[in-house]
Amino acid sequence: MKRYIMLLLSFWTCLAVQAQTSVYGTVEDGTGKSVPGASVTLLRAGKPLKFTKTDARGAFRMNIGELQKADSLQIGCIGFAKTVVKPAEKGATNVKLAAKPFELNEVTVRGGRIFGRQDTTVYDLTRFANERDNSLKDVLKKLPGVEVASNGELTVNGKSLSRFTVEGLDLTGGRYNQLEENIKAKDVKNAEIIHHDQPVKALEGKVLTDNVAMNIVLKDDARDKLLPTVRPHLLIGKPVSVGGAANILQIGKNRQWMYTLAYDRTGKDLMQETHALAHYGGGLPAAGLPSWHAAPSVYAPIAAERLRFNTSQRYGASRIQKLPNDGELRFTANYLRTVERQTTKNESVYDLGGSTPVITTQNQHLTLLHDDFSAELEHKINTASTYGKDLLSISARQTDALSDLGDTLAQRIRTPELNISGSLYRLYTLGKGQLSVQSVMDYHHSVSDLYINNFRTRLRTNLWHSAVSVGWLRKRLYLTRRYSGGFDLRNLNLSGSSVKLSAHLSPYFQYERGKFQASLTPRLVWERFVRQRCSFLLPQPSLYLKWKSGRRSEWTLAANYAEGTGQMGEFILDSYRQNYRTYYTGDGLIRRTRNLFSTLEYVYKRPVSEFFFNAGATVGRSWQNIMIDLRIADGRYYLSQRECNAESDYWQAEASVSKGLSDLHLKARLNGSFTYGKGQQMSDGNLLQYTSRLCNLMPNIEFAPTCGALSYEGRFSWSSSSVMETLFGWEQSLSLTSTFGPIDLTCSMTHHRNELQQGNVLSILLADAKAVWRMKKLRLSLNLSNLFDKKEYIVRQNTGISISTDCYTLRGCELLLALQYSL
Numbered sequence: 001m002k003r004y005i006m007l008l009l010s011f012w013t014c015l016a017v018q019a020q021t022s023v024y025g026t027v028e029d030g031t032g033k034s035v036p037g038a039s040v041t042l043l044r045a046g047k048p049l050k051f052t053k054t055d056a057r058g059a060f061r062m063n064i065g066e067l068q069k070a071d072s073l074q075i076g077c078i079g080f081a082k083t084v085v086k087p088a089e090k091g092a093t094n095v096k097l098a099a100k101p102f103e104l105n106e107v108t109v110r111g112g113r114i115f116g117r118q119d120t121t122v123y124d125l126t127r128f129a130n131e132r133d134n135s136l137k138d139v140l141k142k143l144p145g146v147e148v149a150s151n152g153e154l155t156v157n158g159k160s161l162s163r164f165t166v167e168g169l170d171l172t173g174g175r176y177n178q179l180e181e182n183i184k185a186k187d188v189k190n191a192e193i194i195h196h197d198q199p200v201k202a203l204e205g206k207v208l209t210d211n212v213a214m215n216i217v218l219k220d221d222a223r224d225k226l227l228p229t230v231r232p233h234l235l236i237g238k239p240v241s242v243g244g245a246a247n248i249l250q251i252g253k254n255r256q257w258m259y260t261l262a263y264d265r266t267g268k269d270l271m272q273e274t275h276a277l278a279h280y281g282g283g284l285p286a287a288g289l290p291s292w293h294a295a296p297s298v299y300a301p302i303a304a305e306r307l308r309f310n311t312s313q314r315y316g317a318s319r320i321q322k323l324p325n326d327g328e329l330r331f332t333a334n335y336l337r338t339v340e341r342q343t344t345k346n347e348s349v350y351d352l353g354g355s356t357p358v359i360t361t362q363n364q365h366l367t368l369l370h371d372d373f374s375a376e377l378e379h380k381i382n383t384a385s386t387y388g389k390d391l392l393s394i395s396a397r398q399t400d401a402l403s404d405l406g407d408t409l410a411q412r413i414r415t416p417e418l419n420i421s422g423s424l425y426r427l428y429t430l431g432k433g434q435l436s437v438q439s440v441m442d443y444h445h446s447v448s449d450l451y452i453n454n455f456r457t458r459l460r461t462n463l464w465h466s467a468v469s470v471g472w473l474r475k476r477l478y479l480t481r482r483y484s485g486g487f488d489l490r491n492l493n494l495s496g497s498s499v500k501l502s503a504h505l506s507p508y509f510q511y512e513r514g515k516f517q518a519s520l521t522p523r524l525v526w527e528r529f530v531r532q533r534c535s536f537l538l539p540q541p542s543l544y545l546k547w548k549s550g551r552r553s554e555w556t557l558a559a560n561y562a563e564g565t566g567q568m569g570e571f572i573l574d575s576y577r578q579n580y581r582t583y584y585t586g587d588g589l590i591r592r593t594r595n596l597f598s599t600l601e602y603v604y605k606r607p608v609s610e611f612f613f614n615a616g617a618t619v620g621r622s623w624q625n626i627m628i629d630l631r632i633a634d635g636r637y638y639l640s641q642r643e644c645n646a647e648s649d650y651w652q653a654e655a656s657v658s659k660g661l662s663d664l665h666l667k668a669r670l671n672g673s674f675t676y677g678k679g680q681q682m683s684d685g686n687l688l689q690y691t692s693r694l695c696n697l698m699p700n701i702e703f704a705p706t707c708g709a710l711s712y713e714g715r716f717s718w719s720s721s722s723v724m725e726t727l728f729g730w731e732q733s734l735s736l737t738s739t740f741g742p743i744d745l746t747c748s749m750t751h752h753r754n755e756l757q758q759g760n761v762l763s764i765l766l767a768d769a770k771a772v773w774r775m776k777k778l779r780l781s782l783n784l785s786n787l788f789d790k791k792e793y794i795v796r797q798n799t800g801i802s803i804s805t806d807c808y809t810l811r812g813c814e815l816l817l818a819l820q821y822s823l
Contacts, residue, residue, distance in 0.1 A: 024061035025093030027054050027075055034058025035097055038077035043084070044068065113662045114144075114607045119195040121145075121607045125188045126219075127662070131774060132709060132737065132744050133185035134820070136216065140180070142702055143191065144660030144667055145605065145612035150303070151272045152177025156193055156212045157605060158614045158656050163199055163213035164278045167223070171256045171320050173332045173376055174276035178260065178316065179216075182229065182247050184822060187222035191215075199280060200387045201326075202427050202434060206475045207482075207510065208517060210546075210556065211280070224252040229822045233266070237814035241265040244818070253322075260316040267305035267811055270312040274334045274372060282389045286421040286442040287465035287490060290569025293450045293457075294578040295401045295413040296366055298340045299806075301795045302731070302752065306766065306786065307808045309341040328380040333373075340368045345807040350632060351723040352683040352801065358632045360581075362405065369400040387427040395419045403580075411580045412451040419444050433474035436484070441466045452580045459576070462493040469504075482508040492568050499530040500568060515548035527565055534590060538563040552606050559598040566591025566626070570641075578639075585640040594623040597650075610660030610667075619651045627682040644687070648679035665705050671698040681801045690801050692721040709737040721798045727755040746770040756796045756805060764790060779820040789813040 027038045040060045042050040049071075054060045073093060076082045080097040087093045113127035128142045141148050147155045154161050154176075164176035172178050197213035198204050232244035245262035262270055298308055313336070320330040343365050350358040374395040381388035398416040405411060421442035428435045444463040449456065469486030488502040503526045510519040523540040542560040549555060575585040597620030604613040627646050631638040654673035660666065675694045680687055695718040703710040713733045720726040735748035747769050754762045767787040773780045789812050796805045 022061060022063050023067065023073070023087045023093065024059070025088070025095060027058045027060065027077070027095045027097060029080065029097055030099060035077055035080070038075055038080075038097070041074045041076075042087075043072045043074055044070065048074075114610060114660075121193045121195070121605070123191040123193070125185075125191055129185045129188070130704060130706065131742075132704070132739060132772075134779065135181050135185055136183040136188055137177075137180035139185050139188060140191065142665075142667055142704060144610040145607075145658045146193075147669070148180075151269075151275070151277075152180050153277045154214065156195075156214070157603060157612045157658070158616075158654075159210075159212045161214055161278045162209075162211035162280050163197060164215075165213070166216045166251055166256070167218060167253045168215060169253075169256055169320050169322070169328065170278075170330070171251075171258060171318050173318075173330060173378065174278035174280075175273065175332070175334075176277055177275075178258070178273050178318075182249055182258065182260070183216070183218075183251070184222075184227070184229075187218055187227065188216060189219045190217040192217065199382070200282070200427065201382050201384050202387045202429055203473075206434075206473065206480050208512060218251055222251070224250065226250055227823065229820065231818060231820045233816055233818035235266055235814060235816050238812060255321040257319040258317070260314070262312075262314045264312045265310060266814075266816060267308040267310060268312070269304050269308065269310075270314045271336055271338060271370070271372070273314065273316070274336055274374065282387075283391060283423045283425040284438045284440040284467050284469060286393075286419070286423070286440055287444065287463060289417065289419075289444045289446050289461055289463055290492075290567055290572075292459045292461075292569070292573075292576060292578070293413045293415065293448050294582060295399055295415060296364070296368070296403055296579075297401075298342050298366070298368060299344075301806070301808070302793060303750075305811075307342065307793065307810050309811065310338055312336070312338040312340075326381065326383045328378075328382070330378045330380075331376070332378075333375040336370070336372045338368075338370045340366075340370070342366045342368075343809040346804065348799075348802050348804045350630075350802045351688075352630070352632065353686050353688050360632065360635050360637075365404040367402045367404075369402075370398070372397040385429040387425070389423075389425040391421075391423045393419075393421045405580065408453075409580065410451075410453060412449075413579065414449045414451075415446060417444070417446040432476075433472055436469075436471040436473065438469045438471075438486070439467065450577060450579070452577075457577055459494065459573075464491040465489070471506075478511055478513040480508075480510040480512070482510075484508070490568070492572060494572050497531070498568060498572055501528040501530065502526060517544075517546040519544040525564075529565075529590060532571070532588065532590060536563075536565060536592070538565070540564075553602065553604040556601040556603070557598070558601075561596045562594070564593045564595075566593070581635060582637040582639065585638070587641045587643075589626050589641050589643055592625045596621050610662060612658040613656070615653075615655035617651070617653045621647065621649050623647045627680070627687075629682045629685065631684055642682055642685070644682065646680045646682075646687070648677070650675075650677050652676070665703065667702040669700040671700075672696065679800065688801060690722045692719070692798060692800065694719045706739070708739050709735075711735040719798055721800070723798075723801055723803065727796065727798075729754045742774045744770075744772040744774070746772070752793070754795050756794065762794050764793060766790060777822055779822075781816075781818045781820075783816040783818070784813070785816065786811060786813045 027035045038054045129139045192215040194213040197211040228248040243263040247260040249258045316334045318332045346362045376393045379390045403411040423440040448459045467488040471484030473482040485505045490500045506523045525538040540562040545557040599618045601616035627644045629642045652675045656671045658669040677692045697716045701712040716730045733750040737746040749767045770783045
């Protein structure tokens, strides 16, 4: 009997299955890209009958008993307009969704390239990148509100990044320009920009910040894979040379590492890659040695590659991995060796209150050798109850600058330096409060030599530094209170030991409720100079107010008053020689300074519309009891300390607006600023007043359709001072790229207009051409620089009471053949 019942049930089940109808299809956006997670609802007589969601490929399927004529499908997804369609009677039902932005109280979403949630803006980098983009840096340049400087530094709506991570980890310790060049554009997925970033989990919701961070998310097929890249090149110029770079990179969520080596003679500044661009202040900073001898350096008023004659090599290694209990262990090491050569001419005109201006000149051929080794070992713990950061760093560097200043005069400044530092930071949650302990201990050693023909001066310097700070934080309702205090000990040994003791008490009160936030820090510092037998009590209060006037905008007001003392190097030596023509004399006076400034800032961001705007104004005044008296005689500079009360004023207004048009692949930006300064300069005991004004206007356009690309960047400057007539100049760069299948042809030009004096204008046009052939794993490029073979560049600038005119020798016309192979 049971057998017959089972056969009967199976028969009716088969009939029911055969009677079912499948409704299936795909959901795509306006560009033809699949939309995963979209809701698909079958409506019958206007009421929902069955529901499903699209899978990762945007496909859906649902089984129904029978499809009726009045049935319809309703498809919805965040960031898209709700769509109702008639299901196909036979075959697939393919649905196209139109993007439609909308806003919730805490979420703004757009189906397309950009969306935001609370204080995080997410850019879909796959929508910005195209086949012409080679690295992450190329893609970031296209993001509205994001600016990329020539050294790789990123700013978001005018603010520099305090933290840069890839898959949540900081592999390079803030040297993220190494990653910008080595992560390929084809491997990136999203860029997450976190406003008001608070990386310490134990302080989330307790201490609010204005920091901005960026996190890069890779595509799944690029994560945890070896990503090696080789870039050899051949430079045909004077001289002919070979070089290039190679790196191997692996990025994962739990472990990352990178090894890099490079050899370059094309003018590229490899030193920039060793500089930390992002700084998060989790711990007490180490001290630094004073600078006695004024070593010359390679200065670049235009693109550095055009005037730097170099032989550079760099070796780098970085590793980071996650540990149990939310820990991280990072190791970073870099070695750099550069030989740089530069030929310059200078004429400076000083208005020192005399009957005629004082004129000095200098013709210099500089050979600058630089060796720099640095290593860091960092351990972090970051949980909701405990934060810890231990950092051990060591660096050994030497600068050797040889200046040929004429037939009978040569100068050499050699400054080797050793720095060792160890710091510790711990934050514990105890009951309803949090206890923090910070400490640092560091040692610095330097032997500075100045050679002028057969004359030699040696200064041997040692600095010991130690500091400890303890704090207690507690939040109750809308008020956060933190009380911290500590001491600082410095022992500078040059011509005898000089000790500086300091202690500080830093209460902190923060009130945050709704859209309003305020904080007050009535900081008080005590300093004691043991050798000089002087003590000072220095108030340093600060006030901060922030008001979110809407979901997209906020106002910030900051005010600060600080009293301080000068650097120990200003009064340790009675007299010494800084270089071949500069002499310094000190009277053992300790500089006392007072600074008062206030900043008002307005920020408006609407990621859904790719629109960003910020404006700000800063006003400041400073006072000091010591001035540096400048006297020039026989082409030599004599600097001496004078006790004199002096003051200076400063104010600046600036604004920036950025707009993106995703449908047109267009990004436009306009920055503007005006700066006014008023100060005093002493010469031969006479107090001279001076004023300066500087106005800058900087437009930028990035247009990158499928057929090519256009990039325009300009800088228009007006400057004047009480000793100089108004000068007007500009720098305008235009780059045009045409794409023919896998080949990109680029022509770029930069026009400089420098007003040297009234009626005398320098106009120079620099041009380059480039061809790139893109293959699957190979990229060949041919770059012809300085097409017109320009020989020199001249610029004039105001430096307070002086006018300086500089002439630089440019690299000639060069041909660079480069190859890039990536797996």
